[in-house]
Amino acid sequence: MDFSRVELSPEDRAFRDELRAFLARVVTDEVIARDRETGENFDEGVHLELAEAGYLAAEFHDEAHGGFSRVRRRIFELEIGRAHTPWFHWPTTLMVARTLDKFGSAELKAEILPKVLSGHCRLCLGYTEPEGGSDIATCKTRAVRDGDEWIINGSKMFTSNAHNAQFVFLITNTDPDAPKHRNLTMFLVPLDSPGIEIQPLRTVDGDRTNITYYSDVRVPDRYRVGEVNGGWKVLRDALNAEHGTVERGNDGLQKLATMTEHVLLLAEEIDRAAPLIGDDDAVRYRFGRCVARLEAAMSTSDMYGRVAIAQTLREVSAELMDLLGSSAALPVGTPGGIDDGGAEYLFRLGGPTGIYGGTLEVFRNMIAEHALGLGRPAYGQPAGRPA
Secondary structure (H helix, E strand, O other): OOOOOOOOOHHHHHHHHHHHHHHHOOOOHHHHHHHHHHHHOOOOOHHHHHHOOOOHHHHHHOOOHOOOOHHHHHHHHHHHOOOOOOOOOOHHHHHHHHHHHHHHOOHHHHHHHHHHOOOOOOEEEOOOOOOOOOOOHHOEEEEEEEEEEEEEEEEEEOOOHHHOOEEEEEEEEEEOOOOOOEEEEEEEEEEOOOOOOEEEOOOOOEEEEEEEEEEEEEEEEEHEEOOOOOHHHHHHHHHHHOOOOOOOOOOOOOOOOHHHHHHHHHHHHHHHHHHOOOHHHHHHHHHHHHHHHHHHOOOOOHHEEEEHHHHHHHHHHHHHHHHOOHHHHHHOOOHHHHOOHHHHHHHHHHHOOOOOOOOHHHHHHHHHHHHHHOOOOOOOOOOOOOO
C-alpha cells in the first residue's frame, strides 16, 4: 500500500480551499449542535446549498460526464467529514440514484434524477424487517399486482431518514412460492402514499432511525425498478456499494472503507485526549495501544476496514473513558466533562456503527467465505444435539 502524500495541482488546491470556505460558511456551530441534538444526520439547508453549488451533481457523475476527477472526489469526501457535515443521507440517496440510473426505466429516471441532483428529492432504504435481521432476502413484505398497480403490505426496520425523504427504495416479495432470491422485486415508493406510517426509533447514540409500516399501499408499476422477481440483481449492486465491496482503483484515491467518517471522529478524540494523559507509564502504554489500534484501522481497506473501524471504535472509546476518568462519562455540553463528552459520545456511537449496513458478524462471515475461501457458516442445530 502506498502511503505517500498526493501532490495537488494549483487547480486542485484552489478547489480544496474553495470547498473548505464553503463548508465553513454553511456547516455552522449551530448546524452541528442541532444535528447532535436531533440525531438526524441531515440538514436540509446544508443539503440544498451543496446542490445549488453543484457538488451533488459532481459527485453523482463521473469525470467524463462533468463530475469530479478522482482527486477532487477524494478531497470532497475528506473535507465533508472534517467539517462534521450532517451528511449520511446523501450517500444513501446517491447509492439508490446510481442503482436507479442503471436499472430504472427512462420515464422513472427522468422524473427522479433531476430532483435528486437539485437536492429536493431524497431517497432512503427499505431493506431490513423486524424478524429478518441482516438476511434481507427473507423479505416478507408483500407486493401483489393489481392491473397497473401493486398493493404493498408489510413493515421495515431502520428506515433511516425516511422522514426527510420523498421515496423509499423498497424490497418486496412478489412470489412467496418461488425460491429465495428469485421472488424479490424492487420499488421506489413515494413516501406520501396513503397507507404509509413512519414511526421514529432512537438508537443508543442518540441517532434517529425509523420503523415504516405499509398498509394496502398502492404503487403504480412505473415505480418498479428492474424486472418482476429480478430484484436481487438490482439490490446486489446497491449492497456492494453499501458494503464497500466494489472494485478499487490502483491509484489509492478511493475511500478506504465504509464508516471512515466515524474513525475520523475517533482520531479527533485521540488528539483531544493526548494532552490529558499523565506521566504514569502504564497509562501512557495503554494510550499508545489506542493510537496504534486507530492507525491500523485507518489503514485497513474494504470489508476488513469496515470491521476494523467499528471494532476499534467500540474498544478504544471504552479504553479512553477509563483512562480519562469518571468525568469522561459525562455527555457533550455537561459542566465538568474532561473532553466535552467526546469519548462518551463515541462509546455510544460504536454500538450502532457495528450494525449499520450489516452487523460485524455478517461481515466476518463474508470475509471468511468470500476472501478466505472457508465454507458457509452453519446456523442450524448441530447434528445429534437435542433442540
